Amino acid sequence: xxxxxxxxxxxxxxxxxxxxxxxxxxxxxxxxxxxxxxxxxxxxxxxxxxxxxxxxxxxxxxxxxxxxxxxxxxxxxxxxxxxxxxxxxxxxxxxxxxxxxxxxxxxxxxxxxxxxxxxxxxxxxxxxxxxxxxxxxxxxxxxxxxxxxxxxxxxxxxxxxxxxxxxxxxxxxxxxxxxxxxxxxxxxxxxxxxxxxxxxxxxxxxxxxxxxxxxxxxxxxxxxxxxxxxxxxxxxxxxxxxxxxxxxxxxxxxxxxxxxxxxxxxxxxxxxxxxxxxxxxxxxxxxxxxxxxxxxxxxxxxxxxxxxxxxxxxxxxxxxxxxxxxxxxxxxxxxxxxxxxxxxxxxxxxxxxxxxxxxxxxxxxxxxxxxxxxxxxxxxxxxxxxxxxxxxxxxxxxxxxxxxxxxxxxxxxxxxxxxxxxxxxxxxxxxxxxxxxxxxxxxxxxxxxxxxxxxxxxxxxxxxxxxxxxxxxxxxxxxxxxxxxxxxxxxxxxxxxxxxxxxxxxxxxxxxxxxxxxxx
Amino acid sequence: xxxxxxxxxxxxxxxxxxxxxxxxxxxxxxxxxxxxxxxxxxxxxxxxxxxxxxxxxxxxxxxxxxxxxxxxxxxxxxxxxxxxxxxxxxxxxxxxxxxxxxxxxxxxxxxxxxxxxxxxxxxxxxxxxxxxxxxxxxxxxxxxxxxxxxxxxxxxxxxxxxxxxxxxxxxxxxxxxxxxxxxxxxxxxxxxxxxxxxxxxxxxxxxxxxxxxxxxxxxxxxxxxxxxxxxxxxxxxxxxxxxxxxxxxxxxxxxxxxxxxxxxxxxxxxxxxxxxxxxxxxxxxxxxxxxxxxxxxxxxxxxxxxxxxxxxxxxxxxxxxxxxxxxxxxxxxxxxxxxxxxxxxxxxxxxxxxxxxxxxxxxxxxxxxxxxxxxxxxxxxxxxxxxxxxxxxxxxxxxxxxxxxxxxxxxxxxxxxxxxxxxxxx
Numbered sequence: 001x002x003x004x005x006x007x008x009x010x011x012x013x014x015x016x017x018x019x020x021x022x023x024x025x026x027x028x029x030x031x032x033x034x035x036x037x038x039x040x041x042x043x044x045x046x047x048x049x050x051x052x053x054x055x056x057x058x059x060x061x062x063x064x065x066x067x068x069x070x071x072x073x074x075x076x077x078x079x080x081x082x083x084x085x086x087x088x089x090x091x092x093x094x095x096x097x098x099x100x101x102x103x104x105x106x107x108x109x110x111x112x113x114x115x116x117x118x119x120x121x122x123x124x125x126x127x128x129x130x131x132x133x134x135x136x137x138x139x140x141x142x143x144x145x146x147x148x149x150x151x152x153x154x155x156x157x158x159x160x161x162x163x164x165x166x167x168x169x170x171x172x173x174x175x176x177x178x179x180x181x182x183x184x185x186x187x188x189x190x191x192x193x194x195x196x197x198x199x200x201x202x203x204x205x206x207x208x209x210x211x212x213x214x215x216x217x218x219x220x221x222x223x224x225x226x227x228x229x230x231x232x233x234x235x236x237x238x239x240x241x242x243x244x245x246x247x248x249x250x251x252x253x254x255x256x257x258x259x260x261x262x263x264x265x266x267x268x269x270x271x272x273x274x275x276x277x278x279x280x281x282x283x284x285x286x287x288x289x290x291x292x293x294x295x296x297x298x299x300x301x302x303x304x305x306x307x308x309x310x311x312x313x314x315x316x317x318x319x320x321x322x323x324x325x326x327x328x329x330x331x332x333x334x335x336x337x338x339x340x341x342x343x344x345x346x347x348x349x350x351x352x353x354x355x356x357x358x359x360x361x362x363x364x365x366x367x368x369x370x371x372x373x374x375x376x377x378x379x380x381x382x383x384x385x386x387x388x389x390x391x392x393x394x395x396x397x398x399x400x401x402x403x404x405x406x407x408x409x410x411x412x413x414x415x416x417x418x419x420x421x422x423x424x425x426x427x428x429x430x431x432x433x434x435x436x437x438x439x440x441x442x443x444x445x446x447x448x449x450x451x452x453x454x455x456x457x458x459x460x461x462x463x464x465x466x467x468x469x470x471x472x473x474x475x476x477x478x479x480x481x482x483x484x485x486x487x488x489x490x491x492x493x494x495x496x497x498x499x500x501x502x503x504x505x506x507x508x509x510x511x512x513x514x515x516x517x518x519x520x
Numbered sequence: 521x522x523x524x525x526x527x528x529x530x531x532x533x534x535x536x537x538x539x540x541x542x543x544x545x546x547x548x549x550x551x552x553x554x555x556x557x558x559x560x561x562x563x564x565x566x567x568x569x570x571x572x573x574x575x576x577x578x579x580x581x582x583x584x585x586x587x588x589x590x591x592x593x594x595x596x597x598x599x600x601x602x603x604x605x606x607x608x609x610x611x612x613x614x615x616x617x618x619x620x621x622x623x624x625x626x627x628x629x630x631x632x633x634x635x636x637x638x639x640x641x642x643x644x645x646x647x648x649x650x651x652x653x654x655x656x657x658x659x660x661x662x663x664x665x666x667x668x669x670x671x672x673x674x675x676x677x678x679x680x681x682x683x684x685x686x687x688x689x690x691x692x693x694x695x696x697x698x699x700x701x702x703x704x705x706x707x708x709x710x711x712x713x714x715x716x717x718x719x720x721x722x723x724x725x726x727x728x729x730x731x732x733x734x735x736x737x738x739x740x741x742x743x744x745x746x747x748x749x750x751x752x753x754x755x756x757x758x759x760x761x762x763x764x765x766x767x768x769x770x771x772x773x774x775x776x777x778x779x780x781x782x783x784x785x786x787x788x789x790x791x792x793x794x795x796x797x798x799x800x801x802x803x804x805x806x807x808x809x810x811x812x813x814x815x816x817x818x819x820x821x822x823x824x825x826x827x828x829x830x831x832x833x834x835x836x837x838x839x840x841x842x843x844x845x846x847x848x849x850x851x852x853x854x855x856x857x858x859x860x861x862x863x864x865x866x867x868x869x870x871x872x873x874x875x876x877x878x879x880x881x882x883x884x885x886x887x888x889x890x891x892x893x894x895x896x897x898x899x900x901x902x903x904x905x906x907x908x909x910x911x912x913x914x915x916x917x918x919x920x921x922x923x924x925x926x927x928x929x930x931x932x933x934x935x936x937x938x939x940x941x942x943x944x945x946x
Binding site: 140142145147149227443449451463464484494 | 532561564570572573574577578579580582716818819822842847851852854856899903906927928929931932933
């Protein structure tokens, strides 16, 4: 074999072509991180505006550590084929956006909120969208998972871990040290005043990022799955629900001095919405007026009437992959990481204990709180509603935020949904025992390739059912439909149908491979 | 003493036989394979290359499944079968005694004595080792040539294109798989091939493979090929996809009767008592429904293995062919077939959508009963079509409730009306 076959350089191949190289990605990332880190340290050292020395120094050190990690990891990594982007500019703009956010955090955000909003959030959103459009707009519609299992960031490589640490770190700081993020929060003031009439809080900042993540990565999901109408419609619904019900409307309610209420979340997920008195609904009703009453009734009807009915007809997918914001982020920003969901039997055993335990806990706690209210403090005495809300929030925060989202690059997109969400538990029970939803498998056509199991974000071994011609009815299935899309033989079909015979394999037909298979 | 059953080959036929035997029996079951320790889905090798899957994802069963179900797994090369002593001799020298032996050795890619066919960078794609070799051989190359216009050939082309390697696809026939498809169906596939940037050469065969770039002596590794039209194409890799033949060396070197494959009755017995064969390597003594005696398909091997497993467990059954079915994916175009659809258009009804990316061809007999169906870009319900074909339903019984015969996803564009109109028109 000649040397030439192995030493083709970037210059020869040009952009837009795949290349096999160990360190290319790492080198690029290390250069960016190192350069940015150096700039921050210099700014800190010389106390140069627009940043403040201490935060700038901290950021500089973190960036240089990340750069060193990337360099070391690059030297030790194996080779993997990668797609070299056709143009560097989308990536550059995105990088500048991240830089802008870091500069904001380091002090420039408080001093120059409006320019730093555009230099940070603005450029990041623009660059991210541009990267996605550049990557996907020229591609043919159709499944493209080429290289998904090899990229470093999406397969628990060093860059993946660094991303997880950064995301988890963001959550920890957001919940416990929010003043450190003042720089970014202040850049959101103009927007917050416009929508809610109030200055930005760290929650407004977080909600803005969350919504932008779903919208921008939603564009990515729309491109990637545009050949499947189910995905296109589902993604558009998720994006709309997040933007309207979970971002704009709550803020407009604040503008009109109403409670900041999220119509797309209900008990037992948003458990305070049906807790008594000042543990929960007291706060909603505190403004007086009909809007608060409507909100409480909405919550009760959604939880106890609409949810069981919709779950009966459609399975839990109507909520978990069409409406819920946790699902919305998972299906969009979490899509690159879906294959990292733990799939072992042990993880499933743990999942069953934890998620049903979580449901039991919330139900018990809700009941106790109502009894406590009826007994006028007989159980919890002086324990305040504010404290209860705070603890409740923290439980959800750690699970759903820190571990649930922070760990996307390591554990996939649905950790909260699988292990913590009480709503997932109750919907799952109903889906399993009393619903019309199933994933039908097409007779004997499965070739056991494993794509379905590999890409199931809930860690379900879909292949196990498909290769036996057996319908898939699992409490944890959120009905995202990706298994059906990645199947190269079209063996899987999400559908609602009569409950009779839902658990059987395909119709038993004597002497046919189909009938024989269902005894597997 | 429980019966000792030794199965050589851990492909779908061998392991399905093992599983079904275990379901009904406490026999001591040993599975021997040199290829991999645990069974994996050969169908997914292409996805491992393309980076859709890891090697580990290819295994349908957790590793612990095998020990939990008391299978003895030996990753060894079976070098010789001694049917007198009832022993399998491994390459290591160890001898494994058996009460009953199953040969499930699969098939091997076939080459046709082209000059240079043993050069480096020339290979078929069948085994895990082939995948490893292909990974190595395709690093950094600019162009590859794929020889053989069939299902494996088009998969090789797709694999190579996923790494942006230029591909020239040599197809002997005048249209892709014209022995199976009508001109419209082949044209649909051609459009896919070209849309993915593959250089398609119809009516072209491989003539020779060359390794001498500069005229200064061969390097031992492919540098170009010459086609039957005299053209020289520079390339760094040649994928051979010109068919497979049963892998029968073990049987041939013993007293087990072979022809093209290992000869078996309908209950998978060979001429030697207590020795069986199933899957790609097996050849039935009497023709199957399509006229041939071997059937080298995943589905067939799985079904053969299942039947054999039950026979070994004591059932008095024979291999029963189902209504024929198969499937494939030509780049982005899904394909399914049930029953028998002739390549010629005569006796068939074709529906194609306006965009030319979905089609259905129905084969009917003179009485209007359905004989077979091809679906391109349309998913067909296996159970429904198998019943309709086996029972000879007339076409209008199908068009009356066409939606039940389709397996398309929710929100999919409605083709039922257009489809019904075309199918009912004749």
